[in-house]
Amino acid sequence: MSTTSRPVLAPTSGSDPAPNPTRPAVAATAAALLGAVLLVAAPVLGVVGPNAGPAVGAAAAVALACAFLPPLLSVVALARRAVAVAGALLAGSGGVALGIVVLDAALWSDPIDANRLDLFRPLTAAHLHAGPGAVALLVGHVLAVVAGILGLVAVTRAAQADGYGLGADPALDGAPVARRIGPLSGAVAVGAALLLGAGAFGVPWATTDPVLVVHPLLGSNAPTAIGVALVVLAVLVVVAAALASESTDVAAAAVVGAGVGALGLFGSRVAAGVAAGGGVSVAAGSVVSALAALVLIAVGATMPAAARARARSVTPVRASGASRAVAHRARQARQHAVAGAAGVVSGALAVVGSLLPVLAVPDGVDRPHVLVARVALVAGAILFVSSTALLLPGLASVVRPAVAVVWAAQFAAVAAVLQAVVVAIDVPGVGIGAGTVLLGASALGAVATGALCWHAGSVERDVVDRSVGTPWRRAVLLVGVPAVVVSTIALALPLYTGPGYAPDSVTDWPWGWDTWGKGVLVVTLVVTVLTAARARPARAGVGAVGAALSMGVYLTGWPLTNSRIAEAAIGPGTWAAIMGVVLFVATAVVAVRPRRP
16 A cells, blocks of 8 residues: 655645654554564463363464554554554554454453354363453453554544645545545445444354354344444444545555454454364354455455546546536535445444343343334434445435435434333333443434535535525425425324323423434424425435435334234324325425426
């Protein structure tokens, strides 16, 4: 990976010098190297005992190689004075290491079910306890996280220097990496991150050994489930941030670092399945995740070349007016990418949070099922997928009006979960679970996504001629206003009825979290229809489709949560929600019709 293709401009005489990024980059590299050395020493010191055998050699080799590779590449980058690249490498791998730190906690809480064949293999079902090697392992991974933080500091400081982010094509300076490398490379990176997460839900490997009891992600102990979820989330965040960044070299290094870190976990699982023997075999999920990590490494390594190839294919800009248009497109793409990154993170948090326990209960007590978390899962998945399109320049401006509505559906769904948690924690011994924390963060991310989408829309409208007033489109209002009214009624009425079921009413005061969430959705729908009535046809139609999707998410509450009561029957809110979806689809059809001259 090379640094910028044009020389760095000297700072002006009157400006303050940019902070030096070299020192944190060197400190990050030193911390990462020391952490990798501790990882090598951990098996020698003894990770757990006394009824444990040695690690599977192939799995240990993969894990250690992936631990050493980022700091070694960072040393090479520092030798070439590519300080930002060195920091990005460690930032990417350090983010993944945060999840592995949580995985290490299982060595103390539940070592026999930690399933770390790269460290040890249990010989019997007798009790195991953590040894000195477990401490060395934990400290080594914590140092990797510290290295990632210092690497991020180095990248931040480097970004303040003149010339940061310059590329082969001056017309793309300031544009996000997603636009520089092209839609194909961006789609492959996003697809690989999604596949990595999908594979992580399976079992680490298949086994007939009665001592090795393996579970899929959702059935694993808390440290394992949360740790793997954090690894997947870190990869998704790194990929989204890389595609939204301005420097191709930094983005490439971050993706490579995250890919190598993920390969250390999932690749060691594949190696253990191949080499362990004794009734242990490879599981498909681990293979998928390991291959996805390899694809991420390959995509990251080829990002600079892809950017140069795309720059050569761009027609040189000659006219000053065209130059301004290119600059505006770069700014617009950057705003789309930032909004997309926020939506991807928010959607991922909602998906992971809805899959993790939202309530903490005492040992021996059955954990209650919070069924509304299923709706949050659907809403998070829709926001995640739609926001991914914002990272791809060819689709961003088309999808943006829909994302500007869908965020409110996720907010409303998460608010319903939070209300259920508020009621549940009044019971003695019941507390907030890890899923609730992630869902709360996703709600904040959803609000940020909505604000960023509306800001991106204002950037899009900068090129629209506003010298002549835009008239209201009566046809859109004639269909859109009834759609809002019917949807408001749907949100105010229960989706289902049943014996002894008395849902909260909008007339009850003070409102709960769920009612406030519905209120936010109603306001968003109103703004969407009013905007569509004066927007360009394509944008108006997509916004109406987003409104229909949002009501569709709310409508899924009927099949996903009606089991909470016996003999549930369809309520008036369900019929009204169906009408709302139909009317918003009709609004989209009317909106895409061109304006009459």
